Amino acid sequence: MAPKIKDVAAKAGVSVTTVSRVLNGEKYVKDDLKDRVNRAIEELGYTPSRIARSLVRRKTNLIGVIVPDVTSSFYSTILSSIEKTASLSGYNLLVCNIVEDTDKELKYLNVFQEMRVDGIIIMHEKMNDEIREMIHKLDIPLIFSSVKPANQKFVSVIIDDYAAAYEATRYLVGLGHERIAFIGGDMRDVTSGQNRFVGYSNALEDSGIRFDGERIRFGDYKTQSGYDLMKELMAAESRPTAVFAASDDMAVGAMNCVHDLGLKVPDDISMIGFDGSWLADQVRPRLSSMEQPIREMGETTVKALIALIDGREDAPGQDIILRHKLVERDSCKYIGRT
Amino acid sequence: MAPKIKDVAAKAGVSVTTVSRVLNGEKYVKDDLKDRVNRAIEELGYTPSRIARSLVRRKTNLIGVIVPDVTSSFYSTILSSIEKTASLSGYNLLVCNIVEDTDKELKYLNVFQEMRVDGIIIMHEKMNDEIREMIHKLDIPLIFSSVKPANQKFVSVIIDDYAAAYEATRYLVGLGHERIAFIGGDMRDVTSGQNRFVGYSNALEDSGIRFDGERIRFGDYKTQSGYDLMKELMAAESRPTAVFAASDDMAVGAMNCVHDLGLKVPDDISMIGFDGSWLADQVRPRLSSMEQPIREMGETTVKALIALIDGREDAPGQDIILRHKLVERDSCKYIGRT
DNA sequence: CTGAAAGCGCTTACAG
DNA sequence: CTGAAAGCGCTTACAG
Numbered sequence: 001m002a003p004k005i006k007d008v009a010a011k012a013g014v015s016v017t018t019v020s021r022v023l024n025g026e027k028y029v030k031d032d033l034k035d036r037v038n039r040a041i042e043e044l045g046y047t048p049s050r051i052a053r054s055l056v057r058r059k060t061n062l063i064g065v066i067v068p069d070v071t072s073s074f075y076s077t078i079l080s081s082i083e084k085t086a087s088l089s090g091y092n093l094l095v096c097n098i099v100e101d102t103d104k105e106l107k108y109l110n111v112f113q114e115m116r117v118d119g120i121i122i123m124h125e126k127m128n129d130e131i132r133e134m135i136h137k138l139d140i141p142l143i144f145s146s147v148k149p150a151n152q153k154f155v156s157v158i159i160d161d162y163a164a165a166y167e168a169t170r171y172l173v174g175l176g177h178e179r180i181a182f183i184g185g186d187m188r189d190v191t192s193g194q195n196r197f198v199g200y201s202n203a204l205e206d207s208g209i210r211f212d213g214e215r216i217r218f219g220d221y222k223t224q225s226g227y228d229l230m231k232e233l234m235a236a237e238s239r240p241t242a243v244f245a246a247s248d249d250m251a252v253g254a255m256n257c258v259h260d261l262g263l264k265v266p267d268d269i270s271m272i273g274f275d276g277s278w279l280a281d282q283v284r285p286r287l288s289s290m291e292q293p294i295r296e297m298g299e300t301t302v303k304a305l306i307a308l309i310d311g312r313e314d315a316p317g318q319d320i321i322l323r324h325k326l327v328e329r330d331s332c333k334y335i336g337r338t
Numbered sequence: 339m340a341p342k343i344k345d346v347a348a349k350a351g352v353s354v355t356t357v358s359r360v361l362n363g364e365k366y367v368k369d370d371l372k373d374r375v376n377r378a379i380e381e382l383g384y385t386p387s388r389i390a391r392s393l394v395r396r397k398t399n400l401i402g403v404i405v406p407d408v409t410s411s412f413y414s415t416i417l418s419s420i421e422k423t424a425s426l427s428g429y430n431l432l433v434c435n436i437v438e439d440t441d442k443e444l445k446y447l448n449v450f451q452e453m454r455v456d457g458i459i460i461m462h463e464k465m466n467d468e469i470r471e472m473i474h475k476l477d478i479p480l481i482f483s484s485v486k487p488a489n490q491k492f493v494s495v496i497i498d499d500y501a502a503a504y505e506a507t508r509y510l511v512g513l514g515h516e517r518i519a520f521i522g523g524d525m526r527d528v529t530s531g532q533n534r535f536v537g538y539s540n541a542l543e544d545s546g547i548r549f550d551g552e553r554i555r556f557g558d559y560k561t562q563s564g565y566d567l568m569k570e571l572m573a574a575e576s577r578p579t580a581v582f583a584a585s586d587d588m589a590v591g592a593m594n595c596v597h598d599l600g601l602k603v604p605d606d607i608s609m610i611g612f613d614g615s616w617l618a619d620q621v622r623p624r625l626s627s628m629e630q631p632i633r634e635m636g637e638t639t640v641k642a643l644i645a646l647i648d649g650r651e652d653a654p655g656q657d658i659i660l661r662h663k664l665v666e667r668d669s670c671k672y673i674g675r676t
Numbered sequence: 677c678t679g680a681a682a683g684c685g686c687t688t689a690c691a692g
Numbered sequence: 693c694t695g696a697a698a699g700c701g702c703t704t705a706c707a708g
Contacts, residue, residue, distance in 0.1 A: 050452040052685035114388040390701035
């Protein structure tokens with residue numbers, strides 16, 4: 001059996017209260033007692049139980065995080081940033097990878113509650129009524145990161161997805177493109193689905209370009225769907241000359257499709273992604289992308305959540321909007337003035 | 339304040355023992371009592387505290403996992419598989435992303451101990467004496483996944499890295515290559531560093547090819563180091579005609595370097611990776627790779643760890659070796675009989 | 677089938 | 693500066 005605080009107290013010849021005090025670095029413990037306690041801890045190889053401590057303090061130092069897919073180039077990076085910031089602040093992560101399984105999300109939310117986590121980060125916006133009801137009655141500080149689901153009262157750390165998508169599309173227009181296709185996310189997703197789509201279509205409209213439903217496709221943000229959807233787009237009678245994809249992973253899938261068709265990006269087709277993840281820089285041609293400040297987003301999320309947990313005055317009362325940035329690489333080509 | 343078991347008992351007019359019984363699904367509770375308890379739970383919105391339960395049961399259902407880098411195409415996938423299997427078995431993951439920070443690993447190992455996790459999975463093999471000593475006195479079931487550090491008594495779930503590297507190299511030789519470069523991992527890593535390197539050099543020797551130190555480089559498994567090292571290799575007076583990289587990420591970095599130099603894979607240089615991660619399939623040309631059964635590896639790891647935790651008879655007493663497989667894609671070219 | 681009581685391993689007023 | 697005692701929210705023999 002692992003030694004407990006009682007054993008340390010006995011060995012050091014003091015009360016458990018005193019041991020607890022040196023454990024928690026309180027002052028008001030005479031140096032010689034402190035020494036005896038530390039020696040006893042050392043000799044016994046004692047490690048305090050966070051479980052017991054959490055129970056009495058009603059504080060676990062745990063953050064539950066729900067991520068759609070850790071293998072995504074975007075989510076793995078934001079998760080990495082969240083983990084780093086949390087760890088530096090003394091919090092540990094309980095991670096749930098839901099892979100689009102809404103039941104799993106619900107189940108995990110319940111686990112988070114039972115574990116009495118101090119806070120929750122959700123990076124998923126496919127809400128249903130059960131989930132919405134659940135998070136609203138949870139009574140645990142909660143924050144959304146990189147997404148903003150509809151009809152909920154929680155703060156999100158996001159970029160302005162509408163503006164970002166608008167600018168990405170205008171960039172393509174500026175390069176002379178008119179037949180601009182869109183590979184979007186799920187339209188049930190407010191942030192990455194709807195907002196990016198509306199940004200795209202408004203940019204088209206403001207540019208005097210006719211909106212063509214044939215050039216719109218919706219996928220699941222992953223490479224495979226980018227590939228498949230691009231195939232459909234390329235089968236049309238009037239092919240697009242440029243494509244805006246709502247995630248870098250989908251854009252890369254689309255680029256691969258173009259390659260496999262024997263065509264070239266950007267000579268035959270320009271391509272712009274969204275996220276600015278590491279993948280954009282690791283494909284050839286390098287993918288131009290509307291970049292989100294991914295690591296900053298993760299860091300900001302954790303800091304805001306901790307402010308919420310601590311009930312601090314600077315805890316966010318509304319969404320935190322981070323800056324996006326167009327990063328030009330090698331996947332878009334100028335094809336003449338419109 | 340969240341309701342506790344006592345509140346439920348009071349509301350239902352039974353003892354806390356009875357509430358605990360229905361919570362844990364024991365029989366020997368009359369139906370009408372059970373109904374009253376369930377109704378009280380419902381009305382109060384009661385959720386049991388796992389913290390309290392863990393304290394008395396001395397079982398947390400937590401698994402601590404140490405991963406070198408969640409953004410890697412290999413580790414993110416194995417982590418995803420671990421999470422899935424653990425979740426299905428009723429375990430939750432406490433994840434630590436160490437990003438090569440040995441101090442962080444040590445710190446987290448300590449956290450795992452304090453949290454009284456039921457088991458630990460380590461996917462990192464850069465041991466130092468402190469870590470080795472720590473894990474040996476930990477008294478928590480522990481297993482290594484995808485790596486096998488030197489001088490420790492724990493079980494690893496791995497492939498035969500030596501044989502896999504040997505075969506990958508022989509494959510290149512079979513294609514007619516003689517100037518075969520190697521981009522390896524850290525030589526302090528037994529599995530992914532030493533074993534893969536020795537497999538490479540023995541394959542060369544057995545093929546009657548002179549070993550050339552100029553064609554050997556060691557990186558950190560990431561794309562950037564593959565890129566940088568490839569640049570060095572290409573600066574040599576006698577360029578390699580083929581490269582074997584010890585991770586897919588490094589191979590992709592190397593391919594990108596070749597591309598940026600204005601050369602072509604596989605026409606100018608053949609390239610083979612190691613891991614068989616999703617990235618191999620998402621670059622163009624598609625990367626041939628010595629594939630590890632990544633998801634199976636994660637699943638096997640968790641199942642073996644749980645067997646260890648439960649002290650079952652079928653708990654592994656020695657390393658579990660999974661099968662590797664050469665997956666030919668489009669990055670290697672036949673250049674004639676040797 | 678049901679309940680009173682002890683105990684899991686800590687922390688925290690409270691008293692001195 | 694130090695300690696005895698109560699309590700965190702559960703489960704588990706034990707007794708009936």
